Amino acid sequence: xxxxxxxxxxxxxxxxxxxxxxxxKEGKPVRDPGSITxxxxxESAATLDTSPDLSDxxxxxxxxxxxxxxxxxxxxxxxxxxxxxxxNTARELFPQATQILDRFHAKEHLxxxxxxxxxxxxxxxxxxxxxxxxxxxxxxxxxxxxxxxHAGQHKEARECVRYIWNNRHRMRxxxxxxxxxxxxxGVVEAGCNAECIVTRSYAAEEPPIPIVSWMIC
Numbered sequence: 242x243x244x245x246x247x248x249x250x251x252x253x254x255x256x257x258x259x260x261x262x263x264x265x266k267e268g269k270p271v272r273d274p275g276s277i278t279x280x281x282x283x284e285s286a287a288t289l290d291t292s293p294d295l296s297d298x299x300x301x302x303x304x305x306x307x308x309x310x311x312x313x314x315x316x317x318x319x320x321x322x323x324x325x326x327x328x329n330t331a332r333e334l335f336p337q338a339t340q341i342l343d344r345f346h347a348k349e350h351l352x353x354x355x356x357x358x359x360x361x362x363x364x365x366x367x368x369x370x371x372x373x374x375x376x377x378x379x380x381x382x383x384x385x386x387x388x389x390x391h392a393g394q395h396k397e398a399r400e401c402v403r404y405i406w407n408n409r410h411r412m413r414x415x416x417x418x419x420x421x422x423x424x425x426x427g428v429v430e431a432g433c434n435a436e437c438i439v440t441r442s443y444a445a446e447e448p449p450i451p452i453v454s455w456m457i458c
Contacts, residue, residue, distance in 0.1 A: 270423045280305055299330050306334070318422050322346040323408050342411040344425040348373055350401050354388065357397045379415040381405060 265271045284297035317338040321327035351372040359365030375384040391398040
């Protein structure tokens with residue numbers, strides 16, 4: 242485990258668990274109604290890299306994941322918002338898991354960049370939608386090129402390029418969808434500082450795919 246400034250405060254953290262065996266109209270995994278369970282506490286997600294012990298939050302995640310069968314999954318996956326402490330925790334607890342950047346958070350970044358560039362001008366909405374489409378279609382090269390066009394004047398565009406570069410292997414959404422993975426949690430984020438979601442979903446004629454996900458609220 243690596244110490245990280247984002248994870249060092251003791252704040253309310255919520256572990257949320259649900260299943261996602263259902264499919265939407267597009268055939269993508271969605272959360273099953275009534276399948277959510279919760280575990281919350283005020284605790285830290287930080288620990289020294291020399292410590293043999295898990296942080297309080299990591300220990301909670303491990304307990305919940307074990308209780309829900311995540312540790313026995315053949316094809317586990319982890320969703321996160323891109324924060325490095327989340328990936329570090331996931332790597333320590335579930336090194337075999339596929340890491341996926343939550344599409345909801347990726348789109349939030351793109352939306353913020355678009356608003357900085359265009360403000361209230363009407364050109365903003367179509368620009369943002371074009372970036373959403375590139376993201377959903379896995380056209381990261383085109384997405385980064387569009388951001389580079391504004392990087393000279395806007396630091397938010399430069400930061401977004403860096404965000405995408407650092408998470409590019411976690412943003413292969415078309416591939417993840419074909420594999421039956423969820424790529425966005427769809428959870429209402431309110432009143433919490435972090436979430437863990439263990440999700441089960443089915444690809445065609447394949448075993449359940451448990452997914453663990455953290456987000457910063």
